[in-house]
Each structure stands twice: as C-alpha cells, then as structure tokens.
C-alpha cells in the first residue's frame with residue numbers, strides 16, 4: 185500500500201470526487217481540498233488505484249472556523265502558540281469499510297510525517313461527526329489521541345411548533361437590525377469580516393484582508409445559504425456586531441454553522457432574538473427542520489426551553505499533540 | 507477549587523474610597539455579617555475583620571482581583587465552575603505575575619485573591635505570594651487543603667501580607683464532601699488545613715459550595731463550625747462547569763432555603779460564635795430575610811468596575827466567575843493598565859442602562875443599581891446577563907411570599 189499527498193493535477197482526484205459524491209453527497213470543493221492553502225489531501229493506493237483518502241485542514245484557516253463542529257475557543261490556547269501547526273482531520277474514508285482501520289492508520293502516519301517536516305510542533309484533532317471518522321473510532325486511542333474539552337451537542341429544531349414559542353422571544357433592541365446575506369453590500373461584508381476576526385480570531389491575529397477573502401469564499405461556496413444567513417447590524421455604531429451563518433447540506437434541512445457576537449453584545453440573548461427572523465424565512469421556503477451545534481450546556485437548555493430544540497448527538501473532539 | 511467569585515470587600519484597614527461600615531467579623535471576608543434582626547449588642551470582631559462597602563462605581567479601579575494561579579488541581583470536584591484538573595497549556599510565569607501585580611498596584615488595586623485550580627500545586631506558589639506583598643497588595647489565598655501540611659502552614663504564617671485563607675469545605679460528613687470532591691480523604695485534609703491554619707494565627711474561613719447533594723449539610727456544618735473562630739462563606743454552585751450535572755443545581759425554592767438558613771443562623775447565633783454569610787452574589791434585597799450576604803448593601807455586580815479576573819494564561823475577564831464568553835483580552839497582548847482603561851471593554855457593567863434589563867428585573871425597583879444581580883448567575887441560567895431569576899426579592903414577589911396590596915389576600 186502506497187500513501188502520498190495529492191496535488192491539484194493528480195489523476196486520482198476523479199476517483200476521490202466520486203467516493204465523496206456517493207457517500208457524503210459532497211465534493212472536494214466543499215471541503216476546500218486543493219483549492220485552499222492549508223488543506224492537505226492524502227490518499228492510499230493499491231494497484232495505482234486510490235482505496236482511501238484523508239482530508240486535513242489547517243485550523244488557522246478562517247474558512248475552517250466557519251464549518252467547525254467544535255467550540256472555536258477550545259483550541260485557542262494552542263492557537264496562541266505560533267510555532268504549532270494545528271490541523272483538523274476533516275474526513276477519513278476507505279472504499280471498503282473493512283480496510284478503514286488499516287488505511288486510517290497509514291493515512292494518519294503519513295500526514296504526521298508531513299507535519300513533522302513542516303512545523304516545529306504540531307497538533308491534530310478530530311471529531312467523530314463525519315461517518316468515516318466515526319468508523320475508525322477504536323483506533324484513535326491507540327494512536328495517542330485524547331479527549332479534549334467539552335463535547336458539542338448537535339441540536340435539531342422543529343419549526344412547525346415555532347410560532348407558539350416565538351411569541352415569547354423578546355424583540356431585538358431598536359438599534360439593531362437583521363440583514364440577510366442576499367441583500368448585504370460590500371461595506372457590510374467588510375464589517376462582517378472585521379466582526380468575525382474580533383469574535384474568533386483575536387488571539388491568532390490574522391491580517392484583515394486574509395479574513396475577508398476567506399469569508400468571501402465561505403459565503404460563495406455552493407452549500408452556503410445566503411437566504412438564511414444573516415448579519416446583525418447596529419445603526420448607532422454603523423457596523424456588524426454579530427452574525428449567524430447557515431448552510432444547506434441537505435436540501436430540506438438547513439444547518440446553522442456558526443453564531444458570533446462581539447463581546448460587548450453578549451449576554452442579551454441576541455442569537456435567540458434573531459432566530460425568529462431566520463425561522464420565518466425557512467418556513468416560507470417550506471423548510472420545517474434544521475440543526476445547529478453548540479458546546480454550551482446553557483445554549484442547549486435555552487434552545488430547548490425557548491423553541492423546543494432537541495439534542496440529537498454529542499460530538500467529542502480528540503487531540504494528539506506532537 | 508471552585509471558588510471563582512469576585513474577591514470580597516472586607517478588610518481590616520480602611521482604604522481609598524472604600525468605607526468602613528462596621529467593625530464586625532466577616533466571613534471569608536467579608537461581608538457585613540449584617541445586623542440580623544435581634545443580633546443583640548455590638549460584638550467584637552472574630553479576628554480583625556472590619557467590613558468595607560464596595561467603592562462607589564465612580565471610583566472605578568480593580569480594587570480586589572481574583573487571580574487563577576493555575577488550572578491544575580489535585581481534586582476533581584463535581585461542581586467546579588472552571589472544570590479544573592490539568593494546567594492550561596501556557597500558564598503565566600513568575601515574572602509575568604510580578605508585572606501583573608505591579609500593574610494592579612499602579613491601577614489602585616488593593617487585594618489579590620489567589621486561587622485555581624488549586625494554587626498550592628504550583629511549585630512557585632510561595633514566590634508568587636511574596637510578589638503580591640512586594641507589590642504592596644493584600645493577599646487572600648483559597649485552597650482545597652489537600653496540599654496543606656505543617657511546612658505550608660509555617661510558610662503562610664510567615665507572610666505578613668497574608669490577610670486570609672479560605673478552605674473549601676462542602677459538608678460536615680466526610681463521605682459527602684469526598685464524593686463531591688472526587689477523592690477520599692479530602693474532607694480530612696480540609697479540616698486539618700482549617701484548624702491548623704487557624705491555630706497558626708491566620709485568619710481562616712470555610713467556603714461551602716452548595717448543590718443538591720450537600721444541601722442537607724448546612725445544619726451539620728453550622729454545628730461543626732460553631733465557636734471555632736472560623737468564618738463561613740456559603741455559595742451556590744453555578745451552572746457552567748463540565749463536570750456539573752445540571753440536575754444537581756439548586757432550583758429557586760432550594761436557593762431560597764439557603765437564604766432562610768443563613769438568616770436563621772444569624773438570628774440564632776451571635777456573630778462571634780458563627781460568622782456566616784452568603785457569598786456576595788447570593789440573593790438580594792429580600793424583604794423577609796434581612797441581609798444574608800457579605801455586603802451591607804448590594805451595589806450590583808462589580809465585574810470590570812472594582813473587580814477583575816485574571817486567568818492563568820493571561821486572559822482577562824471582569825470576574826473569574828463569568829462565562830468564557832466574557833473574556834475581554836489577554837495581558838500578554840497588551841498591558842493590564844491599557845486593558846483596564848479601554849473604554850470598549852467590560853461593557854456589561856460599564857455601559858449599563860436600565861433599558862437593557864429583561865424579564866422581572868426590568869420592572870424591579872432595584873434594577874438601576876442592582877443591574878440584575880450576579881452577571882454569571884443571570885447568564886448561565888437565562889442566557890441573558892440582565893434577567894436573573896435567582897434573586898430573593900424576585901422570588902418573594904413572584905412566588906407571593908410577601909403580602910402585596912394588589913393581589914388577592916395582600917396587605918392593604
């Protein structure tokens with residue numbers, strides 16, 4: 185078995201695209217593989233044919249933040265250490281499930297070898313959210329991965345019952361309005377990038393233009409949902425003070441990817457107060473259910489009480505530091 | 507260690523804008539043990555312990571600051587608000603702490619409370635304690651007692667600036683304490699620490715963190731601590747720690763019972779026999795219970811006004827109890843002086859307006875000064891820092907415990 189990284193011209197990519205389409209209804213572009221600096225793709229070959237692959241993403245890449253299922257602050261401690269290369273195992277997949285453990289082991293070993301060449305120190309983390317990652321679960325402990333931080337909860341909300349709940353949700357303060365992505369202009373997008381940088385990337389301190397271009401790519405990705413993604417705009421301060429980004433991985437099931445608020449706007453239940461705006465739009469489109477992920481038990485409780493959300497899965501991150 | 511609440515306001519020396527309100531004993535500080543209805547004549551303080559009201563909001567300075575020395579801990583308490591256990595990846599060094607204390611002194615700070623995790627598991631804990639004194643600040647130390655031995659007691663007794671030591675004690679019965687704190691023998695160590703420190707002449711207090719499993723321990727603890735010259739601070743475990751099962755969180759009825767218990771203790775026992783107080787964030791403005799907390803009067807949450815929380819990796823909050831959503835900055839990025847003076851930080855308390863209040867707090871007559879009580883309790887229970895269901899006044903009003911002129915059967 186041969187394992188090697190792939191570049192954008194590799195002829196094996198077509199076969200990997202096919203596996204992604206078949207098993208995950210997804211494609212390499214939506215994982216940012218090969219199109220973004222910082223995303224690395226490795227594949228296992230047998231008789232020159234790819235039999236398994238792994239997608240690894242640089243956690244310092246703002247695009248990864250947006251789609252991350254784990255608490256973005258959890259790894260902030262490590263992110264503060266400049267010399268550490270921190271990568272997330274986005275997806276591991278084997279064509280034949282009975283080869284998964286073996287190929288996963290080989291893929292991770294090859295990827296770690298690559299990290300050692302590129303960084304003084306490195307960290308690899310993984311969640312079991314994707315099916316491929318989940319199937320290789322018994323392996324991780326043996327390879328030295330350890331549980332870190334809080335598990336996230338995958339929550340589902342059911343919009344049929346929402347009207348009953350929404351009557352109790354307080355309206356937004358007068359100075360704030362919800363602006364949906366399909367209607368925002370360039371200035372608001374720039375303000376959004378600045379807001380995002382303050383909310384999630386303060387300690388990593390990337391330069392504003394790289395955040396802006398990364399987020400531009402996020403909002404133009406095929407599964408991004410501009411109709412249900414919104415910014416919270418302050419009239420007084422003339423800037424974006426919060427955001428809720430949604431994705432449509434399944435045509436009828438929106439997923440709220442990430443929610444962020446500037447520190448001084450926290451503690452006022454603003455995401456909750458924005459939620460009816462999103463829910464009404466979703467209902468108008470005939471969507472009745474959606475999901476989101478949170479690491480905060482407080483948000484779990486609040487969402488259950490405020491709009492009847494239900495917890496459907498717990499997602500635990502595992503980390504290996506080398 | 508679980509006590510991450512803002513440092514308390516008692517001290518035995520009047521200073522700055524703080525005003526001595528009564529020369530009486532204080533539970534781990536602090537607090538005005540108040541004037542329980544029939545407490546009788548003024549009694550001598552237990553030990554030192556004058557009580558100072560918090561400075562006026564206008565005198566904004568980090569008067570008393572909680573500093574997490576490390577997140578490492580030798581216990582795994584179920585109710586630990588900081589989910590302590592392992593150290594944070596890159597904790598502050600001795601030198602960084604020295605700079606931090608010097609800056610606090612420059613900002614007008616007076617008291618530093620060192621806690622954890624468990625502060626004594628840091629090998630350089632003693633050097634850090636000395637740095638507090640060298641910066642001219644008063645020292646308070648909070649420990650679970652596990653690492654306290656004869657040598658530690660001797661070293662602490664030799665620190666002239668050590669003002670108080672708080673030792674966590676969650677139950678009178680060893681099995682309950684040990685179960686909550688995840689280690690057998692921890693109860694015996696806590697008691698040994700309490701009594702040894704006291705006998706070495708150090709002002710010492712027991713800190714009890716309440717959740718469902720130890721609610722019934724209040725009375726046995728009162729009997730244990732009676733006439734022991736040990737102050738007693740009662741606090742309520744807050745939601746937020748990863749090991750805490752939310753079904754162990756006290757509901758409003760149980761919370762009110764805690765207030766009733768403190769009130770009853772104060773009525774029954776003179777302050778020098780049982781100096782007990784609820785932590786400053788427990789229940790306010792009761793019309794029935796009288797003062798139950800450490801403060802003579804509740805002036806609202808002090809996070810970012812006269813208290814500050816410093817995490818062991820340099821991140822800064824208005825108060826260590828607050829949720830991580832309220833991390834404001836990191837003293838490794840810029841100086842503490844710049845952070846404190848930044849007009850855009852600590853906005854929850856610094857830019858408060860009554861329109862922000864929600865729920866019952868919005869129509870409460872105390873709203874303008876109370877600002878919905880403890881921001882952490884409000885946030886972790888309702889998601890809103892300005893809507894606080896854990897308030898004695900609110901419980902009394904909402905549950906009809908006080909006669910109300912416009913309610914059937916009400917007075918008038």
Ligand code: SF4
Nearest residue numbers: 867870873876879897
């Ligand atoms: S109801 Fe709210 S504002 Fe009024 S005293 Fe209680 S916590 Fe404070």
Ligand code: SF4
Nearest residue numbers: 512807809825880882
């Ligand atoms: S958040 Fe405010 S009221 Fe609560 S413990 Fe901290 S300083 Fe006290």
